Amino acid sequence: MDIKQSKSNKEFRRQKNIRLVGSHTDITEQKLIQNELNSLAHYDMLTELPNRLSFEVKINDLINTGKNMILTKSLH
Numbered sequence: 801m802d803i804k805q806s807k808s809n810k811e812f813r814r815q816k817n818i819r820l821v822g823s824h825t826d827i828t829e830q831k832l833i834q835n836e837l838n839s840l841a842h843y844d845m846l847t848e849l850p851n852r853l854s855f856e857v858k859i860n861d862l863i864n865t866g867k868n869m870i871l872t873k874s875l876h
Contacts, residue, residue, distance in 0.1 A: 801826060801828050801829050802826070802827045802830075802831045803824050803825065803826060803827065803830045804824070804827045805822070805823075805824050805825075806821075806822065806823055807820065807821065807822040807823075808822070822856045823873075841853060842854035842857070
């Protein structure tokens with residue numbers, strides 16, 4: 801279960817009261833839909849193989865990791 805929590809603090813100086821207002825919202829269904837959309841965006845519906853977008857994301861991640869490794873080694 802995924803929960804979104806929000807809160808707000810209100811202070812009234814004249815009355816010297818502090819009011820706390822909060823809420824919790826179950827966002828489980830929203831997360832499931834978000835995961836499904838992510839899957840549809842990155843995998844072919846018929847074969848369930850990674851698609852071009854998934855490939856590009858992985859390649860960019862590898863390139864960025866390589867750049868970070870080079871930068872880290874150059875600093876030492």
